[in-house]
Amino acid sequence: MAGAIIQALLEAEELDPHQIMASDPSGEQRAFVESQYGVQTTADNSKAVQKADIVILSVKPQVLNDVLSELKGSISPACLVFSIVAGQAISSIISRLDHHAVIRSMPNTPAQVGKGMTVWTASEDVTEDQREQARIILNAMGEELYVDQEDTIDMATAVSGTGPTYIFLVIEALVDAAVHLGFSRRDARKIVLQTVLGSVTFAQRSDQHLAQLRNMVTSPGGTSAEAIYQLEKGGLRTILSKAVWAAYQKSCILGKEIEEPLNAPIELENE
Numbered sequence: 001m002a003g004a005i006i007q008a009l010l011e012a013e014e015l016d017p018h019q020i021m022a023s024d025p026s027g028e029q030r031a032f033v034e035s036q037y038g039v040q041t042t043a044d045n046s047k048a049v050q051k052a053d054i055v056i057l058s059v060k061p062q063v064l065n066d067v068l069s070e071l072k073g074s075i076s077p078a079c080l081v082f083s084i085v086a087g088q089a090i091s092s093i094i095s096r097l098d099h100h101a102v103i104r105s106m107p108n109t110p111a112q113v114g115k116g117m118t119v120w121t122a123s124e125d126v127t128e129d130q131r132e133q134a135r136i137i138l139n140a141m142g143e144e145l146y147v148d149q150e151d152t153i154d155m156a157t158a159v160s161g162t163g164p165t166y167i168f169l170v171i172e173a174l175v176d177a178a179v180h181l182g183f184s185r186r187d188a189r190k191i192v193l194q195t196v197l198g199s200v201t202f203a204q205r206s207d208q209h210l211a212q213l214r215n216m217v218t219s220p221g222g223t224s225a226e227a228i229y230q231l232e233k234g235g236l237r238t239i240l241s242k243a244v245w246a247a248y249q250k251s252c253i254l255g256k257e258i259e260e261p262l263n264a265p266i267e268l269e270n271e
Helices: 002-011 027-037 045-049 061-071 090-097 109-113 128-141 151-161 163-181 185-205 210-216 223-233 236-262
Strands: 021-023 040-042 054-057 080-083 102-106 116-122 142-146
Touching (some): 002 109, 002 128, 021 045, 054 061, 080 090, 090 102, 102 151, 109 116, 116 151, 128 142, 151 163, 151 236, 223 236
Parallel strands (some): 021 040, 054 080, 080 102, 116 142
16 A cells, blocks of 8 residues: 555655655565665664654554554654554554654555545644645545544445455456356456446446436346346345445454553564
């Protein structure tokens, strides 16, 4: 996700490569990021944030406590901390960093091509100028939606943050089905991707309810009607609903697991 953000900012010409410092413990990953984006890299988290105006936390939830411990005391009071870590509450970041200007967000991977969706919120200490800085970053990645209630971020994690996973699985299944019918995999991929893209674009440009759009292509006794019957019979809506609910619960659980060290130390294994 960090790479997607870097690429989006560079392609939108919001920042030059020399203005970005990326930190990663892996020498191989640092070499890749340097060659791919032309940015500066380091293995020292404290060094990475020393002169920063904005610090973006893009790490696995399981290693966040270690990272925050390294950063505590190194971030300028005027700096904006921008977290995209799943399940991590703003209050927990503030407590561990002793830093109060914190934004929590949940982007998704289409941000890499400027078509992402990010839901975000901010602590009371984030200034209007800093909120505008956040919007510039998020608009470079695609669309953004500010919410007042932080609990909404966990819901967004389940819907938009995890959403590309659902979509890619459906696309993969449709491609496999087309191949089963007799199309080459290359042709099947082209047909399915354009169908999905066209359907989404059509829905975005229409003010009609999604059910109305579906009815437009569902003739009585036709092929769409037969296909929908089988999808409903197979419980497609129920399965998708269960998947989203499971992702939401996991996001909430991740937050609780991360907060546990405040009361009882546990050993965390870096991934």
